[in-house]
Every structure is written in structure tokens, then in C-alpha cells.
Amino acid sequence: MALNTDKIRENFPILNSSKPPVYFDSACMTLRPQQVIDKISEYYIKYPGCAGRSIHSIARKVTENYNGARLNIQKFFNAPTSEEVIFTRNTTEAINIVSCGLGLKKGDVVLTTDREHNSNLMPWIMLSEREGVNHKVVESKRDNTFDLERFEDMITRDVKLVSMVHTSNLDGYTIPAEKIIKIAHDYGALVMLDGAQSAPHTKVDLKKLDVDFFACSGHKMLGPSGIGMLYGKKDLLLRLNPYNVGGDMVIDTTYSDYKLSGLPERFEAGLQDYAGAIGFSAACDYIKGVGIENVSRHEQSLNKLMTEGVKDIPGLEIIGPADASSRGGILSFSVEGISPHDIVMLLDQSSSIMMRSGAHCVHSWFNAHNLPNGSARASVYIYNTKDEVKVFVDALGKVVDFFRKS
Numbered sequence: 001m002a003l004n005t006d007k008i009r010e011n012f013p014i015l016n017s018s019k020p021p022v023y024f025d026s027a028c029m030t031l032r033p034q035q036v037i038d039k040i041s042e043y044y045i046k047y048p049g050c051a052g053r054s055i056h057s058i059a060r061k062v063t064e065n066y067n068g069a070r071l072n073i074q075k076f077f078n079a080p081t082s083e084e085v086i087f088t089r090n091t092t093e094a095i096n097i098v099s100c101g102l103g104l105k106k107g108d109v110v111l112t113t114d115r116e117h118n119s120n121l122m123p124w125i126m127l128s129e130r131e132g133v134n135h136k137v138v139e140s141k142r143d144n145t146f147d148l149e150r151f152e153d154m155i156t157r158d159v160k161l162v163s164m165v166h167t168s169n170l171d172g173y174t175i176p177a178e179k180i181i182k183i184a185h186d187y188g189a190l191v192m193l194d195g196a197q198s199a200p201h202t203k204v205d206l207k208k209l210d211v212d213f214f215a216c217s218g219h220k221m222l223g224p225s226g227i228g229m230l231y232g233k234k235d236l237l238l239r240l241n242p243y244n245v246g247g248d249m250v251i252d253t254t255y256s257d258y259k260l261s262g263l264p265e266r267f268e269a270g271l272q273d274y275a276g277a278i279g280f281s282a283a284c285d286y287i288k289g290v291g292i293e294n295v296s297r298h299e300q301s302l303n304k305l306m307t308e309g310v311k312d313i314p315g316l317e318i319i320g321p322a323d324a325s326s327r328g329g330i331l332s333f334s335v336e337g338i339s340p341h342d343i344v345m346l347l348d349q350s351s352s353i354m355m356r357s358g359a360h361c362v363h364s365w366f367n368a369h370n371l372p373n374g375s376a377r378a379s380v381y382i383y384n385t386k387d388e389v390k391v392f393v394d395a396l397g398k399v400v401d402f403f404r405k406s
């Protein structure tokens, strides 16, 4: 079903200003609809208390809404149980809970792709330095797609964890996760998916995927910033050592001993971001209302138009697979001889187009490909329109022309 973008845009306050921006930076952070803002305000206005500790009626209401948010998010991702849904600050924290807790040791191998966000790269580099863990990178094929054959060559019984970006923020490409998980499990390896860019854009069915750990962030899917999720299979979560310890994650303590809480509490030390969790749940409801399949279809149709529109711009190279349908809502590109920062600055100044430039926290990939300035990245979401794509294509042509002539 085609999205009714006019109706959707009415829900986003910033798009209803007299001069709305062309917001093409949703891979970094999406805009938030009024429905999410209202739920967050409702918490601060009507029941601004703490869950789980006090037993007065305000606290009980927080507990009810916090638990309700977890249940709703469990359903959204079809996780087997709500205790397997851990609230975190973001994807980065979720990945760190796993990397710090899994007890990987010298000689254990961790496999990643060659296009990891620093959030799913730094933990493994650090573990290599500290513990002697062997981090290996599965290089992509020449056409920038996942090399399943290479992966099969690299997987052995020493691989303890395959930790990969599900959908890349570099170019929007989604790896064949189901096949990867099946192969990894055949070798006894666990799999974690960095779902920061897949959760907002494609149907993620955790039961069906049979993935061991999955991480994502609320702020990339219409939710507030500062809230995210780690999903883990129950038996695996119970094997992790929590690294953030303190209040609310223990049942009892003496001066020298403690008894850890069960799931999910043992990974949620200290008072939590209740408004964030409630807002995250409201964001899931909003996406459910739009229909995640409609979200994917809409982004792909806009990306097809963008890709068509820019392909003849001299010196422009698209990063990732040439076919727009393999790149979700992301168009990442470099233009020979022109800094991506200059392009993005001028697009903002001339046409209020908001894009991102640089390495997008995937420095390793740009270094390996000798592109020290990174790329310019346009990333679209449910509130973007064909008209905005036209504005972007026209403005980009003019900007490139301007730099060529100056």
C-alpha cells in the first residue's frame, strides 16, 4: 500500500513549520511524531515516578507502563518472552553488554563484516587487545554484497561469535541474516545482529530469525534518544556477566556477597529511562500503524528515484550495490574532487536539505577503500516525499556544477 505521506507529515511538528526542512538524515536519527512526544510528556506530567521500588500508586503506574512497554516491544519484534528484552541506552550499550559479558578468551574467534559501525568494531578490537580474542573480518564481494562463500570458508569451531551489522548505515545493504545464522549455528557459534538500521525499516521477527542477540536504538525508529534494546535468548543472557552493577539488579546483598536478580533486571542497574521506554513503545505502535512492509516499500521507491536522478552527475559514485532495491532508504555517494562536507553544507544552505557527511562511524571501511573524506549520505524515511527527492536531485546537480565551475 502506498503511504499517505501528507497524513503522516501532519504528525511531525517540525514538518509543519512554515519552512520545513528536507530531512534526509534519518539513518542518523529519525524525527519523532506527536504521538511519541505525547506519551513521553504524559509520563513527566501525570506519573513522574520510579518503577519497581516504591509501592505507592504513582510508582505502580510507572511499573505498569514500563512493563507494558517491554511487552509491546517484545511483540513488535516477535521475541519469545518479554524478560529477554533488556532496555539499554542504545545499540552501542547493548553490544557492549554482550562483548563484556560473554567471557571470550584468547584464541576465541569473532567474525564481523568489513562495514561495521564503530559500535560493533571497537568492542572486538578492545577484546583482541585485552584478552587475545581473534577478531576476523569477512570481506564483501566486489559488488559490495555479502560473500557467503568467504564466510563459509572462514567459519570454524573456533568461531564463538558472529557479530554483524544487519543493515549497514554505510550503504543500506542488508546481509542474508537467516543463512548466516543457520551456518554459524551449525558450527556452534552464536550470532549477534546489530539491528540499528534494520529494526526501523524491515520486518524483524526474532523467533523466525533464531538470532542469539539483537541490538537496536529507539531514536532511529521514531522513538526518543537515550533508549535502546538488547534482545538475547534467555539461557544466553543468564550466562552473561553484567558489567554495570548496582541498585535494582540484585535481590539481596551482604557486605561481601550478593544475589543477582533474574531477567531482565540484572542488566538494568540503577533507575531507568521510563519515559524513554514508554516513548520507544509508542514509536513501535506508530510504525505498526503504518505497516513495516509499507515502510520498506516507500523507502525503496524513493531510493530508486534518487538513484536514477543522480546517476548521470559527473564524478558521482554510489557506495554499496548499484541496484537501489538492495540499499533500503540510503543513498551514500562520493563526488570526485569535491568534499562531501562541502556538498552537504551547500545543500543545507541553498535548499534546507539535511544530510550527513563523513565516515558515518564506519571509518574502517573508508580507510580500507582509500576514501579519507567519507561520503555524503541521504537517508529517507516514512515522512519523505517524491517532491523532496526532486528538490534534492535538482539541488545536488546545481551544487556539483557550482564546485566544478569554481
Ligand SMILES: Cc1ncc(COP(=O)(O)O)c(C=O)c1O
Pocket (backbone or CB within 6 Å): 027, 028, 090, 091, 092, 093, 117, 119, 120, 165, 167, 168, 169, 194, 196, 197, 217, 228, 361
Ligand atoms: C549500523 C549502526 N550500528 C550502531 C549504531 C550506533 O547506534 P547508537 O549510537 O544508537 O548506539 C548506529 C548508529 O548510527 C548504526 O547505524
